[in-house]
Amino acid sequence: MFAKTARGDWLLFAIFTAVVLAAPILFAPIGAGYPDLLQKFAIYGLFAIGFNILFGLTGYLSFGHAAFLGVGSYATVWMFKLLSMNVLPAVVVSVVLAGLFALLIGYVSLRRSGIYFSILTLAFAEMSYKLAYSVLTPITNGETGLQVRNLAKAGVVNFQHGDLRILDRAFGVVEHGVPMSNLFGIKMSGWPGFYFCAAALIIGFFIAMRISRSSFGMMLRAIKSNQNRLNYTGVNTRPYLLAAFVISGMYAGMAGALLAVTDPLAGAERMQWTASGEVVLMTIMGGAGTLLGPVLGASVIKYFENIFSAINENVLHQVFSWLPQGVQDVVVSILSLFVGEGWHLTLGLLFMLIVIFLPGGLMEGLGRIVSLFKRGKAASDAAQNGQEA
Amino acid sequence: MDAILLQVLNGLDKGGAYALIALGLTLAFGTLGIVNFAHGALFMLGAFTAVSFNKLLTLQKVVLDTAHKTPWGDPVEIRTPYVEAMFGDFGKFMVDWSVPLSILVAIPVMLLIGVIMERGLIRHFYRRPHADQILVTFGLAIVLQEIVKHFFGANPIPQPAPHIFAGSADVGAWLGLAKGTIVYPWWRLIYFAFSAVVIAAVFAFLQLTTFGMVVRAGMRDRETVGLLGINIQRRFTIVFGLAAVVAGLAGVMYTPILPPNYHIGMEFLVLSFVVVVVGGMGSLGGAVAAGFLLGILQSFASMNEIKSLAPGIDQIIIYLVAVIILLVRPRGLMGRKGVMED
Amino acid sequence: MAILEIDNVNKTFGGLRALWEVNLKVEEGAVHAIIGPNGAGKSTLLNCLVGRLAPDTGRVIFAGREVLGHKPHEINQMGIARVFQTPEIFEDLTLLDNVMIPAMAKRDGSFRLNAWRRVAARAELREEAEQILEDVGLAEQRHVVCSALSRGDKRRLEMAMCLIQHPRLLLLDEPTAGMSRADTNATIDLLKKIGERGITKIIIEHDMHVVFSLASRISVLARGTFIAEGKPDEIKGNPKVQEAYLGGAQA
DSSP states (O other), rough: OOOOOOOOOHHHHHHHHHHHHEEEEEEEGGGGHHHHHHHHHHHHHHHHHHHHHHHHOOOOOOOOHHHHHHHHHHHHHHHHHHHBHHHHHHHHHHHHHHHHHHHHHHHHHSSOOOOHHHHHHOOOHHHHHHHHHTTTHHHGGGOOOOOOOBBOOOOOOGGSSSSHHHHHHHHTTTOOSOOEETTEEEEHHHHHHHHHHHHHHHHHHHHHHHHBBBBBHHHHHHHHHHHHHHHHHTTTTTHHHHHHHHHHHHHHHHHHHHHHHSOOEEOGGSSSSHHHHHHHHHHHHHHOOOHHHHHHHHHHHHHHHHHHOOOOOHHHHHTTTTTHHHHHHHHHHHHTTTTTHHHHHHHHHHHHHHHHTTTTTHHHHHHHHHHHHHTTTTTHHHHHHHHHO | OOOHHHHHHHHHHHHHHHHHHHHHHIIIIIOOOOTTTTTTHHHHHHHHHHHHHHHTOEEEEEEEEEEEOOTTTEEEEEEEHHHHHHHHEEEEEETTTTHHHHHHHHHHHHHHHHHHHHHHHGGGGSSOOHHHHHHHHHHHHHHHHHHHHHHHHOOEEEEEOOOGGSSSHHHHHHTOOOOSSEEEHHHHEEEEHHHHHHHHHHHHHHHHHHHHHHHHHHHHHHHHHHHOOOOHHHHHHHHHHHHHHHHHHHHHHHHTTOOOOOTTHHHHHHHHHHHHHHHTOHHHHHHHHHHHHHHHHHHHHHHHHHHEEEESSSHHHHHHHHHHHHHSSSTTOOTTTTTTTO | OEEEEEEEEEOOOOOOEEEEEEEEEETTHHHHEEEEOSSSSSSHHHHHHHHOOSEEEEEEEETTEEEETTTTTHHHHTTTTEEEESSOTTTBBBBHHHHHHHHHHHOOOSSSOOOBBOOOOOOOHHHHHHHHHHHHOOGGGGTBBBSSSSSHHHHHHHHHHHHHTSSSSSEESTTTTTOHHHHHHHHHHHHHHHHHHTOOEEEEEEEEEHHHHHHHEEEEEETTEEEEEOHHHHHHHHHHHHHHOOOOOOO
């Protein structure tokens, strides 16, 4: 779609930025033009972009990235409790902590490759998840989840009676009612919240684009293609992999932080391996190794999750009210399998279909459609372009 | 001493379940080269075969008894399962023994499911990267789960063990210890024995039959066996069916221990994968050994004495052991060189 | 002066002796062929030189430094490059990328986190890469993805990947195996052209036509040890060599 030139990249970036910023208007016709959902698009898009730096470029399939998402969320809520409801310190600390955590896990896990690597990351993430529910309850608040509370009275220095928020206190911030995350006074819910996430997404996309086009990015692709050759070419692959792992862990930490920014609550279920599976799904569905694919995959999944899970039998009966009663009942009972609670069934099916028929994800599909229009150009050529965009 | 023995016993039934699932996983991996994330779903389907069979047996015939009235003045309903109405005492026996009897149903059902899965989906992924295999079977697992959830709901459905196995066995007394020192539920002992029998049967099948010989040769060197002109496709299908049956039976017999719900398979899958990797991908003996080892280690970690030394250790022991083993012995306990390293 | 000195290297595989008291000196600038019957230990020796295998005992000194005990990437950074028996290239990248990666490894060392600057902006790398593709006659296909190449072209690409690093020692493991006569001759010409750059080469080869066209010196390996060494003419007439080959053929 876009050539590998600097101009092509700037064009891609400009279009991406414009689409993200105009999302509230663009997505309104399909019923997605409201902040809560768009925030999810941006946050999970960011998560998937970061995951793609590891999986899409190097081919190392991590099944434990949810752990970094969880660390980001917990760190953010803790910063809200300790320092300030201002999101900046929270986000910075979360990203750094997630990065350190990723450094630790990555250093150990990357001693192995293939499915052994996948299982190691899975093992670490499951350990984090189980510990968050059990021994680490003082930090994570166990099953209830970690929440912000009202300020403790002046002079109180333990959490029994409320949060401390040292910085907010020092600056004499006055709280009314439930404490809200904010950026220098702008509340991070609704549209401002979305635009904060959107800014993070745009910056994240830009960084990922630079990485993808850099020498570093090329080395990562070479690892995926033939790690053995790379070793005999004088490249020490381990630090490259570790750097990619840490960077993608920081993206996950950022996404976790944003989840807590838009809704100041952190629970351990965010770290469960199914959550790691979700980001794999998003990346694959959009197109692993492509720049736009992960964001697209994340948005599509979150969109359909939102639409499908909201539909129930009553809605279906209304939609198919024009059918004769008997037929209507049959149609509704079949379709109800796939909506509402059954949304996961749709997701599973969709996912299988993608892996079976479109291994390159939606980006490959788009590439094929584009090639249908551009007659004379080979289909494989277009698929190739899809890979690059 | 008896405390240690009790923990070993505690680990055996869980270890048996891990070993059975891991056996099928590693069999499918070793012969077919497929990483099957839907293997846990097969365990779950086995469990729900037992649930369905039990439901079928307990379908009730309702007769109104006009001679007796309830306190509200309605005729008393007499509910009898059809099988009892039809077969009398034998019917009662069938209802009571529904879980063990489910095995007879589960074998053909699981074989069929396995064959359909292999022919319909798995076969087309032999030559695809492992990541693709993981992803497509992961998708399949979700689909199977959701279908089961649709029909059986989200709540666990308890299954009773046959009456005579309801109590506990005084294992301590058998071993000459004082009475009541080691008391252990009958059904869990049965489960362990059952898993041992199934494992022995699978090994005997692989060791003693010509079919098994070819399969084992295939696990060592797939290409050569293919070159020998042996119809490897059909054998693959049967091997996959066998793996499905083993996982299904593990699920059937586990129902009285843990009431199954739709995602019971996923929980076991993750642990079983760890078991397979710890044992060494593609090693049958490794899978069985690691299954029991991790089951027993887990029950030891749940001892209060250990938990007070290392809080939370019971939650993470399996993963911790897996990490250590993978780092110290990259190919697992009994893995061969070069399997799944790229 | 010898650039490579192999000193009393031994390697056994579970009791099986693969290399036994192997000694070899390779002069700087030489084209040194190692020949020998199948299973003589040629590939094992090469694997020891690049760090894929660790010998049980012995020393390998390259340009005054010990090679053994170093990882493959460290050995490459010392200046040893290797062409494999079956081409090891980056199959799903373009030809240009394939040669730019080793060029980067040469410039940036074994690790450098260069994650911001566009590769395309490194003009000097690109020029160098295009030049080398020109040299091996693959310039026109530079934007093609490698998996589409013929085996002969893959081999030439792999040579380009090694040459762009300006190695001091180039190891070639049967560079013409499985090639047609025409491809073989093209490869010989290419190797002769490279010869003009003064890179020391060790060639493992079965094809005597290739060996005698290129080698300035030949060593004969049989059953894990060197049995003869000399100029091509000396080797041709050596009875021990003939016996080793015949013995190898019978076994």
